Amino acid sequence: MDRIITSYSHLYDNKVIVNGRLLFYQENIVKFAEVLKSVYKQEQISYPKFYKMDAVSKLGFMAAELVLKEKSIAGFQPERIGVVLANSSSSLDTDIAHNETIKDRSAYYPSPSVFVYTLPNIVIGEICIRHKIKGENAFLISETFNSQMLSGYVEELFNNGRVDACLCGWVEVLGENHNAMVALVENVDRDKQGVDSAFNPLYFNMENLNLLITHN
Numbered sequence: 177m178d179r180i181i182t183s184y185s186h187l188y189d190n191k192v193i194v195n196g197r198l199l200f201y202q203e204n205i206v207k208f209a210e211v212l213k214s215v216y217k218q219e220q221i222s223y224p225k226f227y228k229m230d231a232v233s234k235l236g237f238m239a240a241e242l243v244l245k246e247k248s249i250a251g252f253q254p255e256r257i258g259v260v261l262a263n264s265s266s267s268l269d270t271d272i273a274h275n276e277t278i279k280d281r282s283a284y285y286p287s288p289s290v291f292v293y294t295l296p297n298i299v300i301g302e303i304c305i306r307h308k309i310k311g312e313n314a315f316l317i318s319e320t321f322n323s324q325m326l327s328g329y330v331e332e333l334f335n336n337g338r339v340d341a342c343l344c345g346w347v348e349v350l351g352e353n354h355n356a357m358v359a360l361v362e363n364v365d366r367d368k369q370g371v372d373s374a375f376n377p378l379y380f381n382m383e384n385l386n387l388l389i390t391h392n
Contacts, residue, residue: 177363179334179380183247184345184359184388185239187211194242195375208354212238219245229293229302230270231354236261236299236347237306239358244307246375247360249341254310258333258342259300261358262316262326265350266296299347312338321346321357323385330361330380346389357389 186193190211192200200215212234216226221241229237240259249257270293292298297315304313312333318325326344333339345358361380378384 177365179331179361180364181359181378181380181384181388182362182364183243183375184357185242186357186388187215187235187239188355188357192242195246199242208349208352209234215242223306225302230267230273230298231349232263232267232270232296232347233293233299233302235349235354235356236358237302239345239347239356240303240307240343243343243358243360249307249309249360252341254308256311256340257307257309258312258330258339258344259303259309260312260314260316260326260330260333260342260344261300261347262318262322263296263346263348264317264319265348266317267293267298268350303343309343311342321386321389323382327380327382327385334361334363355389357385359385359388 183195185195190201190203190205191198192215200211200218202211202214205211205214209231215238219242226234226237296317297313300313300315303309314329316325316329326346330342330344333342341360341362343358343360345356347356347358348354359380364377378387
């Protein structure tokens with residue numbers, strides 16, 4: 177069995193790339209939040225909870241949503257689908273917002289709706305709820321995109337028989353800086369059945385992960 181990337185998305189610099197094609201780009205949008213709202217409406221996504229999420233969760237949710245619109249995971253058991261994401265700033269973007277609500281002791285009013293997102297793995301929870309995924313998951317932290325760490329962790333899940341498919345990638349947000357690349361990896365016997373995919377599949381390895389996040 178081969179590990180194959182069967183679908184991916186890349187959201188960065190107000191651009192949205194899905195399986196190699198430009199899905200969205202508007203140069204005049206200056207706010208990252210407006211980009212996500214525009215893509216949400218363009219793709220006719222219906223999930224009201226989206227608007228309540230923090231920025232990291234919105235970005236990861238959207239990246240996963242676009243991947244799975246192209247390549248369904250309906251054929252896999254929910255317990256056999258994993259999610260492994262990474263970034264460099266953890267939940268710092270939301271931590272800063274939370275700190276603003278508690279730093280003034282004379283007007284101390286922490287917001288529960290903000291506090292609930294002060295863990296980086298909450299984005300994984302949002303994705304799993306949306307797509308009914310119940311398998312292994314992890315959120316990794318590294319200073320920069322580390323394809324060796326990410327691919328190694330995902331390969332370990334496959335090698336240990338924990339998953340048959342896995343969403344993996346990078347979801348980074350800090351202020352207006354945003355960058356997300358999420359890929360769907362599947363166990364595929366290419367010689368026997370080929371690959372039903374929206375683009376020319378890639379072998380899952382460090383080199384191809386780097387390719388997807390740097391050259392589109």
